[in-house]
Amino acid sequence: MVVKRLMRLFGVGGPTVRTELSVSRAKPGGTFKGTVEVTGGDHQVAIGYVALALVADAGVQGGLPGRESAVEFHRQRVVEGFTLAARERRVFDVSCAVPLETPLTRAFGQPLAGMKVGLRTELEVAREVDRTDEDPVEIDPMPAQQHILDALVKLGFQFVKADLERGRLRSLPQTLPFYQEIEFLPGPAYAQAVRHLEVSFVATDRKLHVVVELDRRVGLLADRDIFGRFTVDPATIADTDWKGLLGDWLTQSTTRRGPLL
Known part of the structure; x- marks a missing residue:
């Protein structure tokens, strides 16, 4: 499975970022791998960092079903700061570790009903961070x-x-x-x-x-x-x-x- 994302950041003329995962299915303790492509807009900008984060929907203990909210449980910077010229294209190989306690999304040869874990990309520009909607990733049992x-x-x-x-x-x-x-x-x-x-x-x-x-x-x-x-x-x-x-x-x-x- 290849996960692709294209987002427009910080208004017209800003940079775009595209994340493509070559490995989007792993076990706890494993690694997701892929590339991040950052393309400049109509002016030069300073990119603070690119980060990948794992997010899951969790409810309050004893709470009502349907009241879940997203919880970020792992985050790592995959690209440190750099200057991006107008229209410049930069591609980075990236990886994201899967914590041992990551919840399972698959078992018995099928998706686990009720489970969703996502990987999202964060791009910092001028000390402002844009967080995209996460794309689903799959976690198999150890x-x-x-x-x-x-x-x-x-x-x-x-x-x-x-x-x-x-x-x-x-x-x-x-x-x-x-x-x-x-x-x-x-x-x-x-x-x-x-x-x-x-x-x-x-x-x-x-x-x-x-x-x-x-x-x-x-x-x-x-x-x-x-x-x-x-x-x-x-x-x-x-x-x-x-x-x-x-x-x-x-x-x-x-x-x-x-x-x-």
């Missing part, structure tokens, strides 16, 4: 994340939607101002005891932290939230039977006195 998601599917859970909530997951090394919740409905084996299940990931350069929230039925009109926390070593994840581990936890958690982990 292998460790994929193992956990696959284990839930093998247990009969069906993906419903994903969203981002502003806030923090307690006692985890979270650095972004939001976290992702990937929601599943139970299959027949758990339908009588579980309303839905949500999984969240917090990745570092050495570990993947997994939080599972279970909405357990405890009566006709009552539910109980049960949380499980797991720490995954990506280097050895293939050596663990995650279907069995999560299945055992679900069995314990859906009993009358299920554990709170």
